[in-house]
Amino acid sequence: MRLRESVGIWIAxxxxxxxxxxxxxxxxxxxDTLGWVEGNHKVLQQLxxxxxxxxxxxxxxxxxxxxxxxxxxxxxSDLDARMAHSVDVLRTSLADDAILxxxxxxxxxxxxxxxxNLETAVERRRTEGSAGETAEGLAITARVRTAREGIESEVNxxxxxxDALTRRDVARTKLAEVMGTGGSFAIxxxxxxxxxxxxGRRRRSEHALLSSERFLDSIVENIPDMLFVxxxxxxxxxxxxxAGEELLGVDRKDLFRKNDFDFFPREQAExxxxxxxxxxxxxxxxxxPEEPIETKRGTRWLHTKKVPIKDEEGTARxxxxxxxxxxxxxxxxAALKTAxxxxxxxxxxLEAFSYSVAHDLRAPLRSIGGFSQALEEDCGDQLDxxxxxxxxxxxxxxxxxxxxxxxxxGLSRLTRSDLVREKVDLTRMAKQTGARLRDAHxxxxxxWIVHEGLVGEGDARLLSSALDNLIGNAWKFTARAxxxxxxxxxxxxxxxxxxxxxxxxxxxxxxxAGALFQPFQRLHSEADFPGTGIGLATVxxxxxxxxxxxxxxxxxxxxxxxxxTVPISRARG
Numbered sequence: 001m002r003l004r005e006s007v008g009i010w011i012a013x014x015x016x017x018x019x020x021x022x023x024x025x026x027x028x029x030x031x032d033t034l035g036w037v038e039g040n041h042k043v044l045q046q047l048x049x050x051x052x053x054x055x056x057x058x059x060x061x062x063x064x065x066x067x068x069x070x071x072x073x074x075x076x077s078d079l080d081a082r083m084a085h086s087v088d089v090l091r092t093s094l095a096d097d098a099i100l101x102x103x104x105x106x107x108x109x110x111x112x113x114x115x116x117n118l119e120t121a122v123e124r125r126r127t128e129g130s131a132g133e134t135a136e137g138l139a140i141t142a143r144v145r146t147a148r149e150g151i152e153s154e155v156n157x158x159x160x161x162x163d164a165l166t167r168r169d170v171a172r173t174k175l176a177e178v179m180g181t182g183g184s185f186a187i188x189x190x191x192x193x194x195x196x197x198x199x200g201r202r203r204r205s206e207h208a209l210l211s212s213e214r215f216l217d218s219i220v221e222n223i224p225d226m227l228f229v230x231x232x233x234x235x236x237x238x239x240x241x242x243a244g245e246e247l248l249g250v251d252r253k254d255l256f257r258k259n260d261f262d263f264f265p266r267e268q269a270e271x272x273x274x275x276x277x278x279x280x281x282x283x284x285x286x287x288x289p290e291e292p293i294e295t296k297r298g299t300r301w302l303h304t305k306k307v308p309i310k311d312e313e314g315t316a317r318x319x320x321x322x323x324x325x326x327x328x329x330x331x332x333x334a335a336l337k338t339a340x341x342x343x344x345x346x347x348x349x350l351e352a353f354s355y356s357v358a359h360d361l362r363a364p365l366r367s368i369g370g371f372s373q374a375l376e377e378d379c380g381d382q383l384d385x386x387x388x389x390x391x392x393x394x395x396x397x398x399x400x401x402x403x404x405x406x407x408x409x410g411l412s413r414l415t416r417s418d419l420v421r422e423k424v425d426l427t428r429m430a431k432q433t434g435a436r437l438r439d440a441h442x443x444x445x446x447x448w449i450v451h452e453g454l455v456g457e458g459d460a461r462l463l464s465s466a467l468d469n470l471i472g473n474a475w476k477f478t479a480r481a482x483x484x485x486x487x488x489x490x491x492x493x494x495x496x497x498x499x500x501x502x503x504x505x506x507x508x509x510x511x512x513a514g515a516l517f518q519p520f521q522r523l524h525s526e527a528d529f530p531g532t533g534i535g536l537a538t539v540x541x542x543x544x545x546x547x548x549x550x551x552x553x554x555x556x557x558x559x560x561x562x563x564x565t566v567p568i569s570r571a572r573g
Contacts, residue, residue: 009219015184020224022180026173030332033166037339039093040155043100046090047155051148053083054111061118065125066132073122083111100154107147114140163340170333178287181305181322189307189320196311226302226323229309232316235259235276247325249296264294279306280316290326301327368394419459419545421567426454426499429464430488433471446478451489454499457567458546466542469535470501470562477505477560496565504559508552516552539564 057079060072072079087108094101117137199212220227226244230237236259240252250263260269271291279286288304302323309318372394430450438446456463471486478484487502508516517540539562543550546566554560 006215009187009216011187013219013222015180015187017224018180022173022176026170027329027332029169030166030329030336033162034332034335034339036162037159037336040159041339041342043090043093043155044152046086046093047148047151050083050086050090050107050111053079053086054114054144057083057115058118061115061122062133065118065121068125080115083115087111100151103147103151103154107144107151110140110144110147114144163336166336177303177324181303181324184322189309193309200312223322225325226321228321228323230259230276230319230321232280232308232318235273235319238318244323247295247300247323248293268292268294275304275306276319280308280319283308283310283314283316290330293323300325301330419462421457422460424456424458424460424463426456426463426467426488427452429460429467430454430471433464433468434486437472437475441475444479445484446475447483447485449485449487449489451487454488454490456499459542462542462545463566466539466564467501469539470564473535473562474501474503474505474560477507478503479505481505481559498563498565500561500563502559502561507554507556507558507560509556510554513552513554517550536562 057076060076060079063069063071064073087104091101091104094104114137117134117140121132121134121137220239220241223241224243226247227239227241228237228244229239236257237255238257240255245252248263255263260272263269264272275286275288285305285307288302288306291302291304292299293302303326304321304323307320308316309320311317427450434448434450438444438448467488471488474486478486481504483504485504487500489500489502491498491500517536540550543564543566548565548567550562550564552560552562
């Protein structure tokens with residue numbers, strides 16, 4: 001009998017020791033995560049510093065190229081030095097990160113390429129008396145922006161991945177602690193019951209009784225969590241371990257035969273005893289995930305398990321409690337939550353900034369378009385054919401820029417608008433989109449196939465926009481196909497339903513599939529297939545917001561297929 005009790009108690013000790021080690025590992029991992037998160041936020045701030053320094057260096061030159069303002073040209077060297085210093089600071093922070101360092105190197109080369117482009121324009125302005133932005137310069141600017149956004153996306157992706165990993169680790173740790181502590185409680189309860197029976201049956205053996213008590217005392221004293229025992233009638237302390245003394249800052253002799261009202265504030269003492277009475281009345285263990293307690297060191301937070309100790313007749317005579325100090329883990333979790341909220345706030349500020357910039361660009365675009373038209377109307381007879389053509393290109397470029405801004409604003413709205421989930425008839429939406437396209441282009445002959453019964457769950461407005469873009473793209477890229485064909489259907493597997501829009505149009509090279517869903521990335525020239533490069537990026541954002549996936553397959557000259565998933569209500573095809 002004593003051997004079984006000893007084995008059980010040692011198993012409880014091993015379990016509690018393992019739980020304590022797991023908790024320490026969790027806290028240590030959380031601290032590492034916080035440091036890692038702080039480092040990545042520092043990288044984002046430094047990247048913002050590089051962008052700002054580059055913007056000032058570029059603005060000083062553009063002011064002279066576009067407006068003839070040479071007030072800042074003298075500061076070029078200083079501004080370039082600041083930009084170079086900002087890049088060096090960023091590169092130092094990423095010294096151990098080969099992937100991001102590679103991207104920063106590419107980003108820096110683009111910055112220098114853009115500055116060099118502007119410097120050429122400055123010299124042209126000086127020598128020829130006039131100059132302006134070139135298509136090459138604007139293309140470099142777009143690549144600079146894409147490179148910066150790529151770095152930001154990679155850092156944010158890592159933050160999100162680390163956050164998810166930390167959450168999983170915390171969940172696993174908590175589960176292991178609960179299971180380990182529960183198992184220890186059960187083993188200890190069994191051990192106490194066995195010991196009580198042994199004492200009752202072996203009163204003749206004082207030596208055996210004293211040995212058992214010393215053994216039990218050794219276990220209780222070495223348990224890393226606070227352990228206490230109260231008698232059931234007045235809930236006075238009968239037993240207390242060393243961990244409890246250290247936690248409360250009270251000597252156990254001062255606790256013996258006293259209750260909670262002798263040491264804690266009245267409101268807190270009442271709460272403790274209410275849980276004690278609940279445990280004793282119901283006769284079952286009560287788990288308290290979090291509760292505050294006043295100690296000599298201030299307020300601490302405990303995870304407590306209270307278990308009734310019954311006699312042979314099943315009457316609860318004592319109450320056993322084991323309390324784990326979770327204050328540090330709770331603070332670490334709060335700090336991690338704060339770090340996550342800070343990252344989300346920074347992303348929202350960046351989105352708001354993009355939205356504001358896009359809005360501010362509209363006024364100068366309207367001026368460019370309006371004044372170029374006025375110039376043609378008022379001074380057209382003084383211009384030759386080339387001059388008139390140049391004005392037409394200016395208006396066309398202004399119009400295209402306006403479309404790009406509209407696309408940018410659309411992407412921005414997708415991240416801010418609330419997602420309203422409902423049952424959506426995707427078949428009906430696809431048919432409506434096809435009808436609109438046929439009405440707008442009655443001269444085209446297109447074989448249009450939409451499968452019946454395609455239904456998903458999501459935001460009807462956003463899903464309609466996604467289908468408009470996907471089907472509109474298929475319509476556009478089949479313009480030169482002899483027997484144009486567009487199909488919308490769903491492929492059902494054991495694990496998910498995949499919707500797809502398939503066409504037999506221009507297609508694309510799969511080597512460039514990675515850029516297909518990036519903003520402003522076009523795989524076909526504007527002259528062949530006009531567009532803004534925003535459509536598929538918009539679709540990807542919509543699918544991402546619904547928790548789905550999107551990808552594409554294609555062959556040059558043989559068509560393309562875009563696949564996507566969203567939550568399914570009912571689908572058949």
